[in-house]
Amino acid sequence: MPSSVFITKNNTIYVTNYQYGKVIVWIAGNSTPSNTISGNLNEPLSLFITDEGDILVDAGNPNGLVARFMPNGTKTAPAMYTSSYCSGLFVDINNTLYCAMDVLHQIVKCSLSSSSNATIAVAGKFNESGSMPDELNYPNGIFVDINFDVYVADSANSRIQIFQAGKLNATTAAGTGLNGSVTLTYPTSVALDADNNLYIVDFDDNRVIVSGPNGFRCIAACSGKAGSGPTKLNAPSFMAFDTYGNMFVVDGNNSRIQKFSLISNSCDLTTSDPTTTQYQTKYRTSIDSTINKITQITSNKQTTASTITSTVTTNITTKIATTIASTTTTAAAAAAATAVTATTPAAIPTTTIATTTTAAAAATTVTATIPAAAGTATTTPAATAVTATTPAAIPTTTIATTTTIPAAAGTTTTTAAATAVTATTPAAIPTTTIAATTRTTTTAATTAVTAIPTTTIAAATTTTTASQILFANQSCFSPNVMISPPAPSLNSPLEIQRSQDIYFISLIDLNCNQSFSVSTKWTVTGCTSICSSQIELDEQIITTYSELYIPLGTLQYGIYKFDLTVTMIDIPWLQTTTPVYVRIIPSLIKVNLVQYGTSMITYGYNENLLLDPGSFSIDLDEPYFNAANWVYKYYCRIYGQYNFPNFQGSLITIDNPMINSLNSSCLSNQTGWKFVNSINSSITILSHSLQPNQTYQFMVYMENRENSSLQGTGYLLVDIEDNPRQTIGIGCVIQTMCAPNMEFQAVNPSTQVALFSTCLNNCSTIENITWNIYTGSINSSSNVTRWTLFNQINLYENIWFFGRNTSNFTSTNQLFIVNSQINLWRFEVLYQFPSESSRSALNFIINQPPTNGSCSIFPFNGTTNTLFTISCPNWFDENGIKDYSLYYWTNGYVKRSIIAFSLISTFEVRLPADDLNTSVIHLTVFIRDQFDCIQEVNITSVTIIQDLLEINNLLNNIKTNSTLRLISSTNQNVVGQVIYSFSQQLNQLDGQNIDKALSNNISLTSVSISQLGEQRIQQMSVFGNTSALNDFNQKLNSQANVREYLMNFTDNLPILTLNSILFQSIILSELTKSTNQLTRLSSIIASNKCYQLAKSLNTISTKIAFEHVQIGVDRITQCITNVLTAINGPLQERTTLLDLDYFRANDFPVDYDTDLESPWSNPNLFANGNDFSWNTMEKNRDLYYQKRAQTQISEQSKQTIAFLTSALNNHLNIGQNFTINSSSVFMSLQTTTFQSVSNGIIKSIGNAQVQLPSNMNSNDNYLISFRSIVQPLASADQSPSNSYTNLSTTISFSILDRNGNELSFPTLSNNPYRLIIPRDVNLILPSMTLQNATSMNGTPHHLLFNLHYVDLSQLNGISVSIHMEMKPLNLSLGYLLVYKFDSSPVLNSSMSEIDHWSLFCPSNLTINNMYTYFINNQLTNNHKSLIFGLRELNSTEISQYCTTPPVNPPITDAPFDFTSDYELRLYTSGCYYLDSNNQWQSDGLIVGSLTNTNETECFSTHLTTFAGGFLVLPSPINWNYVFLHANFNRNKTIYITMISVSILYLLIMIYARFKNKNLIEKFGVIALEDNRQEDQYCYQIIVFIDHRKDAETKSQVRTFNYSKQNISQHGDIDSSVITVPKSLGKLNSICIWHNNKDNLLEYWKYLIICNLQILEKSDFICQRWFAIDKHDERVEHLLPVSNELPKHEFLCISSKEVYWNISEDHLCLTISFHSPSNNFSRVQRCTYYCILTFTLMLLDILYYNQMNETNGKTSLLFDPLYTTYEQIEIVIIVELLIFCSSLYFVQFFRHIQLLLTNSSDKSKTKKRFQFPWWRFISAYRLLFIIGFISMSFIVVHIIEFGNLKTQKWIISLIHLVEPIKIFALTTFFVCFIRESAKEKQANEYFVNFLICSNQRFHQFKQVDGSRNDFVHLRDNEKISTIHNYWNLFGKFVFNHGTMVIHTEIFQLTLMTKQINRSNGLK
DSSP states (O other), rough: EEEEEOTTOOEEEEEETTTTTTTEEEOOTOOOOEEOOOOOOOOOOEEEEEETEEEEEEEOOOTTTEEOOOOOSSSEEEEOOOOOSEEEEOTTSSSEEEEEGGGTEEEEEEETTTOOOOOOOEEETTTBBOTTTOOOOOSSHHHHHTTEEEEEEEGGGGGGEEEEETOOSEEEEEEETTTTTTOSSSSSEEEEEOOOOOEEEEEETTEEEETTTTEEEESSTTTTTTOOSSTTSSSSSEEEEEESSSSEETTTTTTTTEOOOOOOOOOOOOOOOOOOOOOOGGGHHHHHHHHHHHHHHTTTTTTHHHHHHHHHHHHHHHHSTTOOOOOOOTTTTOOOOOOOOOBBBGGGOOOOOOOOEOOOOOOSSOOSSOOTTTTTOOOOOOOOOOOOOOOOTTOOOOOOOOEEEOOOOOOOOOOOOOOOOOOOOOOOOEEEEEEEEOOSSSOOOEEEEOOOOOOOSSSOOOOOOOOOOOOOOOOOOEEEEEEEOOOOOSSSEEEETTSSEEEEEEEEEEEESSOOEEEEEEEEEEEEESSSEEOOOOTEEEOOSSSEEEOOTTSEEEEEEEEEEEESSTTTTTTEEEEEEEEEEOOOOOSSSSSGHHHHHHETTOEEEEEEEHHOOOOTSSSSGGGGGGGEEEEETTTOOOOOOOTTTTEHHHHHHOOSSSSSOOOTTTTSSEEEEOOOOOEEEOOOOOOOOOOEEEEEEEEEOEEEEEEEHHHHHHEEEEOOOOOOOEESGGGGGGGTTEEEEEEETTHHHHEEEESSSOOOOOOEEEEEEEEEEEEETTTEEEEEEEETTTBTTTTTTTTTTEEEEETTTTHHEEEEOOEEEEEEEEEEEOOOEEEEEEEEEEEOBBSSSOEEEEEEEETTTTEEEOTTTTOTTOOOOEEEEEESSSOOGGGGGGEEEESSSSEEEEOOOOOOOOOEEEEEEEEEEEOEEEEEEEEEEEEEEEEEHHHHHHHHSSSSSHHHHHTSSSSSHHHHHHHHHHHHHHHHHHHHHHHHHHTTTTTGGGGGOEEEOOOOOOOOSSOHHHHHHHHHHHHHHHHHHHHHHHHHHHHHHHHHHHHHHHHHHHHHHHSSSSSOOOHHHHHHHHHHHHHHHHHHHHHHHHSOOHHHHHHHHHHHHHHHHHHHHHHHHTTTTSSSSOOHHHHHHHHOOOOTOOOTTTTOGGGTTEEEEOOHHHHHHHOOOOEEEEEHHHHHHHHHHHHHHHHHHHHHHHOOTTTTTTEEEEEEOEEEEEEEEEOOOOOEEEETTOEEEEETTTTTTOOOEEEEEEEEEEEEOOOOOOSSSSOOOBBBBBEEEEEEETTOOOEEOOOOSSEEEEEEBBBTTTTTOOOOEEEEEETTSSOOOOSSSSEEEEEEGGGGTTOOEEEEEEEESSOOOOEEEEEESSSSOOOSSEEEESSEEEEOOOOOOOOTEEEEHHHHHHHHOOOEEEEEEEEEEEEHHHHHHHTTTOSOOOOOSSOOOOOOEEEEEEEEEEEEEEOTOOOOEEETTTOOTTTTTTTTEEEEEOOSSSEEEEOOOOOOEEEEEHHTTSTGGHHHHHHHHHHHHHHHHHHHHHHHHHHHHHHHHOOEEOOOTOTTTOOEEEEEEEEOOOTTTTTTHHHHHHOOOOSSSSSSSOOOOEEEEEEEEOOOOOOEEEEEEEGGGOOOOOOOEEEEEETTTTTTEEEEEEEOOOSSSSSOOOOOEEEEEOOOHHHHHHHHHHHHHHHHHIIIITTGGGSOOOTOOOOSSSHHHHHHHHHHHHHHHHHHHHHHHHHOOTOOEEEEEEEEEEEEEHHHHHHHHHHHHHHHHHHHHHHHHBBBTTTTTOOOOOOOOOOOOOOOOTTTHHHHHHHHHHHEEEHHHHHHHHHHHOOOHHHHHSSGGGGHHHHHHHHHHHHHHHOOOOTTTSOOOHHSSOOOTTTTTOOOOOHHHHHHHHHHHHHOOOOOOOOHHHHHHHHHHHHHHHHHHHOTTHHHHHHHHHHHHHHHHHHTTT
């Protein structure tokens, strides 16, 4: 006699034989049993076959167990021990075995994955039958769905009951008790299909029925009468289904298994053998792989239908194995059609999955779905479908996905046959269809694959539609859009509670390389049977390009359709719409009998006990709980002695008078209680009704009046005491972290538990509060939890546990992690009052994290551009999987960072690399359930290689195509991963740039801001490398531009969920890490984003775990600190102002003339006083915008820190400390009370610390928080005074109340706050200055002290301390120090005028062998100078005063006599606080004596933000030494040098004045004397005479002779005008001869001849002698005209350039070789060169004095000259420093008008700018002042040098730089800048062609005006000869410019004729 049946996925049939105790096995297709299994089975009633093939069989009475057999029939260990036989067995997806014990009326379960065989009751009461909701009566068949809801065939009650997971009360699904339901008679088997249709075997009615849309109907043996015919059944007990949809029923009394077959349609196509679909989630990965394969197939538009069919079938068979049933089509484009039909015997329905693809082809018909073009025929062939059958009566969901590709006009279309592949599942396992679409130009086939359903679905559905014509050669197609999590069917929507946020994220793949511009649109539609009512999106619903976020409670209950439509903007007909369906369901209510959900309270025997669930319960879906909507039933039992009273399995309520003899009522009579109101929402247990010293458990069962499926149960334990007790309420601080779970609160083991307690009555004085922790174990027989005190609470107090003696108590997650074996915990609080005590407790059960899954990554190595696939299949949690997060780390697990998050189990990720080479990345996946319980899974570490190609492309072309496509997607994961990877690479490149700058002697404090704790080893160097600095800045700006480009994309990332907050904060902290590369725009964007993230984090901080808040606060704090540091860097002159900021600041605004509020409208904002120069304005404009951005960011950072502090305070308890210790910021937040903070020290990173004063005790012991923040750089203030805080870190210290408000606690000055403020770790100190004190010993003097002067006026009134460091060269010496402010100290036997004194004894030497002395800022305040003196102590004084410190200083009247020199360094230090106006102030602050070069000690009477000032003072001049050693004999070298230079200057001045006078006489254009008056055609000839020896001549020149003045002189440039009768035409050559009179020589370089009529110029290169004994010994030469090539030859160019550089550019040599046309005269040049020489000497001495002569530098020796490489560097630096001032003075002199200039010239001729002639007086005055100062300080420093060092300096090679500079510049211009066409020399005499070349009319007027002035001057002069005329004309041109020469020259001939006639001259 068969008793049960089971069919496996390969259609093997297992049947239990009740009579013979066996299991008989039939393999598919065989009628003969293949195996018989037996093994001490006694009347087995049920069996179940697991996925692994294990056979689980009820062993029957009296065995009391479930036997387990291997697939081969070998018996193994029992699967479960039971108290009775199992009439029904079932294994759920979590591998848990359920057993229905019908005779004991109970369902129990046991995990097959656990080693324990303990069972847990699921439904019913042990050995108690009944018809109440929590009772069963002979249960049989079981079915458990994926939500772990248990369906039970409650046979004797004739009903089907549903027990929701974790609930003891059931709802009725069918049968007795459900109105309108079918009548059942002893149902024995139940199953559920994908559409939630219920299948029932009705035992006594001999039939099988099913629920449907129209109610229940019979599908097999529907007559209701027993029989043995083929359509009859007799006492059917169980049913099963094979993969073909055939149903097998155990026909008990007929001793047979009846098969009801599905009948196929006559047109059914041939199909391949299908296989059974299994429902376990571990097959999701295979399905994902198949879907991916299908997608790859469909992306190839050339694939034919047959190929697709074959490939899909192969993929399904090989990749999914036995998971999905596959179907093939014989002909993809067959015209014949097959109807979609699946019929079954006895009206068993199935649901068909049909997915159709229609393609356009050249054929004779057109499908009905495509409008026919004009002139074409339209026919609709029959539909074609192939359907894979499912087990009988288990229909699958129908999802139709159609892609239509229309044909072009005038063509016909053939519809290809559609192929449908349907996966089947066992009953009650819903399915989801995933449709893959294939595009093709001729035929198409689409395969629909039904995915395995779970609460988390592995893949998304893409619905693709096209409404326009696509041609065969088109390269763009509609986008692929996938939404996660998917739910593409209206029949199977996602179920989301109304109290949960709705969040969808899409992945959009563009199938087009031509355009990346798309538009997206989300629409929300309400659904009933159809979706038609569109819902308008309000501001609460956030939609982005790819995401949709709807806050909890926004939508009402019901089904909604969410559509994402993606449209290609450039090709709008390419459009994709993807739907997802959601059902909003009610949330579970939190039932609380007393306030806060307290688990246990104590109560007095004499008190009334109020239980009020109507007031204290919580409806998560509504703002308040509506008590009237619920029905209340109250139960009570004596805890530990009895169960709840019941009758026939039904619980007896308090108000029910029935008595259960086995379980006594907790109330002695029915008058011991009363309902408080008519709806019974609260009940009062009257006093004396409960017995003292007893524990009672109360339970309330609540059911919604409108929806009976909404239920809730609450529990409360009450300890009754003799005396009255106060009621103490306990609750969770973070409510979402404590979820109700029957008698317990569920808590996540990965997070801390923060509890609060409060006295609910009018409590008097509370003497003490104590928290205790207990561990629990359940006694299943008595249903009681036994609690044991946790004995380690004292050991871990203030480590794991905080606030044990306060009202709030916190336990960190270490309690649960270390004690992972314990699942039950109790937290009890004991309040002690003066005369009583009261206890309350909250009981917890550990919420188990997701289990049973695994995670993997592929591939195992790659680059930063590789797409890695993370797969995490098979994870299960009874609460549902919420999401998956991927974290990575390289150097420590605690430093892990989130790099991706996903709503589905398989996702792709790009991984970063932590260095520029190869990194090993460790990965952890966080699988999180709906209650935020996390399972951490470490997966295989991968090797990542940096792919620098993309970052280099970005640096070269900031908008590379591939990068733009990725970061434009707005998908948070894609964008975030790309930006994060690029940020790391940029940071690494910046680090390399800084290291390279360091190696090139660039000071780190000038190019970067050191991170906290960082220190690079840097050699001290006085000099920087200019080329290296330029290279650094070039790379810096290039990388800054890329960083800003990336920053812009972060602004588009939406802040929706916790994951997005954490992910974006990590991205920003990395992107802002290199603070020297943040532009203003980057800083502002980052600041705004950090502010938004902080605000969002604070908003949700009361709903998330403390651990998540910590991560977010850490990274956001780093981000905002980086931004603050970046914006202050340029203002503090620590980093460079970036080029991009500079250009933006000085980009002329378009609204300049209309926007009166624009800063550009007020130039005073950008000027330096009266300096409105363009360079000054540009620089200050950049700084103005930088300061404005800094003000905005500073204010925003304060708000950001306030939000983060508030978020932390929501979680921190007393004694807890949150710390961020990163390279960019240190932050500490500690919660404590005033009583515990006296003399407390809060330590920060490094040496930074804050010590609180001892008088901070307060009578109020309320909670406060100490917040300390250390940042790398002090903020720049807006004050004009310089506080020198640019080398200081900044410390912000605040005391806050619980609301985050800052509290003010000022203290007295004698008991202040003490702070240690570190400086930048890379600060480089200048070397100490050697004081040559011994050099004064041989000079008679009367000085008692070696005095030093300190100028305090330069500090601009800033309050600073002075620090002196003195290093004696003889460490055994002691010294006496005296000082006085504003005057010299005097200390002798008769006078004591000092402010203070101190002894330096050898015992006082520091570890660095230095004496230190400190003068605090209170003493220096309001003083202008400090003079201190030092003298050596003799041996007697050391012995006397260093042993016993004296009261008075040792006094002597003898002059000092130093036996050893010493080194000295002075610096100042300040202490400042930031006021409300962001100004640094020093009032009330004192600099401490422990201040040194590394840190500042600061004392303050108040708390705020602090910084330290630091400035190394220049070495003071020892004036005493100077005056004593200023005699001539000791300093002969310098005095002789200065006197010689002065005398030389005077001599050169005399010579220069003489040469200037001759030059004025000589300058002009000479009219040659032998010109004939009748010749009217004029040529100008310019001759260049060489400077070499004997180049001049006194011989008569045949053409070039002039009786009034010598020409052809040494170095001359002679300009003459000759006249000829007519034009000579184009000149080809010139013949020159020399008469060699007196045998004198002449050397010409070259000459230029210009035709003044047509302004044509010809060049002739001579470069030869005219002499009979030189060169070629010829006096006559024929010179050809020069073309362009000879003029560019080296010799020609070098000759011209050398000449020009000597005659114009070099100040010294041009005194001898001066161009006669230059305004900058010889006298001026001589004076300026002399002053410049003195200035260079002074600068050289200052640098020379800084050199360390013992540094081992290699020297260069050229007797008698000596130098070192360092001295050569000094010369270069000095030349660079003097260049700007030199350029200024030269240009100034060149632009001064000459005195003889005619001021009446009012023509508007365009001339160069010139100063008035009298300005040269001011210039001379300034030069002489500079010269006097320079000479004075040269003498002073040389005297300090001593004669030997002075000689060494003078004979060094540094003075040879001038000839080297001339040679270098000449070579450079000759080799690289050959401008031969621009004859600089000739242009001084010959004016270019501007006048005669298409000039404007007004220019002619200007020329004419100048000519009139000349005519007026000419008429007033006595002109007797033509020579007078030309001289007058030349002088006029010299003063007025040469523009007039071309017009006047035409008048020349007429004037010559008139003059000659009147005077009778030739």
